[in-house]
Amino acid sequence: MSDFKIKNMDDFASVSGISRPTISKYFNDADSVRKSTRERIEKALERYDYQPNFYAMNQNRRLTKNVGIVIPYMADPHFAEIARNVENHVIEAGYRPVVLGSQGNPEQEIENLNNLRLLKPAGVLLAPIGRMSDARRIADFCKDVPTVLFDANIEDVGEAFIGMNNNQSIGLIVEYLCRTGEPPAFFEMLTPSNPNALKRRNAYVNSMERLGHTPHLIQVEGEGWDFEEIGFREGSRVIADRMLSTDTVLCSNDRLAIGFLSAAYQHGLRVGLGPSCALRVAGHDDHPFSRYTCPTLTTVSQDYAAISARSAETLFTLIDTEQRASSREVTLYDGKLVMRGSA
Amino acid sequence: MSDFKIKNMDDFASVSGISRPTISKYFNDADSVRKSTRERIEKALERYDYQPNFYAMNQNRRLTKNVGIVIPYMADPHFAEIARNVENHVIEAGYRPVVLGSQGNPEQEIENLNNLRLLKPAGVLLAPIGRMSDARRIADFCKDVPTVLFDANIEDVGEAFIGMNNNQSIGLIVEYLCRTGEPPAFFEMLTPSNPNALKRRNAYVNSMERLGHTPHLIQVEGEGWDFEEIGFREGSRVIADRMLSTDTVLCSNDRLAIGFLSAAYQHGLRVGLGPSCALRVAGHDDHPFSRYTCPTLTTVSQDYAAISARSAETLFTLIDTEQRASSREVTLYDGKLVMRGSA
DNA sequence: ATTATATTTTTACGCGCGTATATATTTTGA
DNA sequence: TCAAAATATATACGCGCGTAAAAATATAAT
Structure with missing residues (x-):
């Protein structure tokens, strides 16, 4: 790794000997450039420690690979576990998860959605706070961004709901x-x-x-x-x-x-x-x-695995088909009895 | 609230009848504009639902009001509580907290710091993962951004450490x-x-x-x-x-x-x-x-209150004086015995 | 070797906002 | 009332990157 400090994509274009638009194309989708070009870029990447500015990247992009994950409460191990599960699915599908917790606060929930909007997410997986959630503003958000609700339902909000029965x-x-x-x-x-x-x-x-x-x-x-x-x-x-x-x-x-x-x-x-x-x-x-x-x-x-897998899949289908679901789909998974010592 | 959709600061400058540079100045520090101007802006703010794009804002600013808070593990209620505590201090001091969890993963910890760097934070409060942390890269980060360590110490890294005795x-x-x-x-x-x-x-x-x-x-x-x-x-x-x-x-x-x-x-x-x-x-x-x-x-x-208050104060002093501490200050707080049923 | 096709480069502008400078306008103080 | 000081405006450029269009180059197909 060279010690020359690369501070932006122009610098990296210079040292790698490739034009900036092509570099940009590569970071958007590595397979969209010719194989030989890709190899040259990746060789340069090994020598120079560069990665594009995430926020500048999203600023003028039509559609990103970002997927927002919003849960009601970060400190609740129950939700933390669900979030981790969903996050893994998002990563596997080649998207970039951005996890935000609402701390049980409806205003924070809306602010989280507003912040996500700035990142131009491809879609959002939202576990709403619930009864206190600002349903109207969440619905507004869903008009702009494909959103799948999970864990807690809000009637007629979002493209689909996945929860437990x-x-x-x-x-x-x-x-x-x-x-x-x-x-x-x-x-x-x-x-x-x-x-x-x-x-x-x-x-x-x-x-x-x-x-x-x-x-x-x-x-x-x-x-x-x-x-x-x-x-x-x-x-x-x-x-x-x-x-x-x-x-x-x-x-x-x-x-x-x-x-x-x-x-x-x-x-x-x-x-x-x-x-x-x-x-x-x-x-x-x-x-x-x-x-x-x-x-x-x-x-x-709760069938965490099934709920998070299905939520993620549903969102990806929505993103891929680029069209809103004709009817709002509700999927409920059965629970399993866990017999332990207390009853 | 009018229904005219304001999508950027230019739009808002138009409808409020104030020039964009002044609007920008206002959002950076509301008291930096004349009182009458401020009132006009705030009246417009009531009518139109606008808030500046957080990420674009940070892009070209010399110094922001952002303060990063990085904790080792989000799902651990212990750290969740500390984070919430610290966050409150940051808000009270007029800064904007950005909380990130490292999920016990040293690479995630570094990525969190890299992401924070893009937000040009005024400072960072870091509770490191610990032994597994990439001390060298954290130290590199601390060279660029005033950083106060808390909860877990890394020798000679950061401007100060606040923890328990x-x-x-x-x-x-x-x-x-x-x-x-x-x-x-x-x-x-x-x-x-x-x-x-x-x-x-x-x-x-x-x-x-x-x-x-x-x-x-x-x-x-x-x-x-x-x-x-x-x-x-x-x-x-x-x-x-x-x-x-x-x-x-x-x-x-x-x-x-x-x-x-x-x-x-x-x-x-x-x-x-x-x-x-x-x-x-x-x-x-x-x-x-x-x-x-x-x-x-x-x-x-642990004296959560004292540790988080002191950590925040130390960072704010560092930010205000705009100079690095001459010597690395270590503050340890005493614990209190909590007698309950188990011993 | 020659043409058709795919890719890259050049050039230019956009995103939303910060910030600098010269200029115009207000406010203040005597 | 008038000059001095404070503040606002107009204009321009920068941040780091996306993206469009035309020109140049490389690869594939004949």
Whole structure:
């Protein structure tokens, strides 16, 4: 590697002995130049440490290879894992992922989309915050940029939605819990920010009624994204006030369940299956931490792999055909029961 | 808000009746224009939805208000919390934060710095991955951009380092554990990627010897960033093989401790303080999850607030004085003992 | 070898904005 | 009221790169 400092494409064109437009063409698509030219460029690339300015590149390009990935919350391991998964698909398909987290803030979500717009992305994979999302402005964005929604749906927004079948997954675990013990109560936030939570609530009620049981909703107060804290605080209250009419609790998601488990432990309630246990607790999502709780958490796993693969594929098809989907396609994947120690 | 679509600064200059250079000046520093002009611009801003293209803005600016924040791992709630903290300071100081995660990958870390360079940042706050970091290239970066290191130190790299005093914090908890029960064994990874881990190991050995005890290091295999998994797997092995010569285990960090706690639970070992307990487990960092483990985790808290505040302040001073620090300043903050249920 | 075709080079302009300079206009101070 | 100081405008060029069109060159086909 030479020590001559190359600061832009002109410099690199000079030292490589190739014209700048051809260099530009190469970086856009390495196979669009003659093989011998390509080799000359790549030989120069080995000697000189140059890579085009990403932002200047996108400034005047009709269409880039950028794909935006927007998730509701970076610090949530659940979303972090999904993002990583999606990111890999994007890279494999030869696109460049740009991952942004909205920190549970709808304004940040819109700003993320605005920032992405400046990068002229070929498409965007968006997991919306949910109920609080600014649906109108997201819809505006989708008019300009091919966008596939995943994880959380917003009606009629985006070209497609890929998520999980909450009806099936909740049905699955409710059925399991009823079959192996007392019918579960449903522990959830009263006003959840995530639309999946509402679907799960309904699915729980339906499943219980179908099985001939009376649904019992435990709806607790709480705002924001600190679900463990809410699960712990409200779980403690529920246990202390003896508000449980059953020994089985199904939590709307694993993070609530993690907090609830901690509350149960604090109150000396042994959680698990055996006759020595006072309580069964189940979650939903198969959160990365759910295998390290005490006891380990019985839950329903989301098919991360399928959801992220299908989301990415759908977007790439959209990009390749260069036309908007005639009808908005909704794909829901079934969950799988993950039996662990807590229920 | 008018529906006329403003697509660039020229458009906005037209509709606001102000020349583009003045508009540009305003966006760079709102107070650099006459008050009456400023009001006219802001009135126009209310009517028309315009904001300058962030990337084009940075392209030809001598110095921007951007501040890069780079952390080792986005999905780790510990770093996510630090990042959020630092970010707030940056915003308060009137700078624009750009947060990037390196996903534990040294190449990604360098790429993050390269990307930041294109944004012409006023400065960068960098929490390096650690041992695996490409120290040479990071040092190169620091030559061009004022950079303050935090959380993990790299010798002589960056203008300053702000972190925690591992000597003090480990000393604190070792002393506490020895005072209230058997002296602890130290559970850690054999080849940790984080330099703090090495400091903690030494601090443990020193503390033990100072108190007249024989140090007992349990060094387990494991690569990567899945600390809970390592803590669980190796913790299980250690317990099953009866490799513990004491009933007290101090883990090098909370994430390992979380895995270890889970292993202990699985093996039917009751963790905690009372006479009915078979094991005491302590961690280090006060990870956001450590208050929800079963039992809750006794640990040493990092002074997040102080570390992030000082890191930001140090960088801003550096930026304002426009000169490099004459000597590299290292500031270490003491940890606080957080007594919970596990030890 | 000659023609047809594919690729590269030259030249020029565009993206959205920063910034410098000369000039025009306001505001301020006495 | 009038000159001095402060601020705004017009104009022009730069950042690093995309892209279009015509001219020049290399490769393929006959």
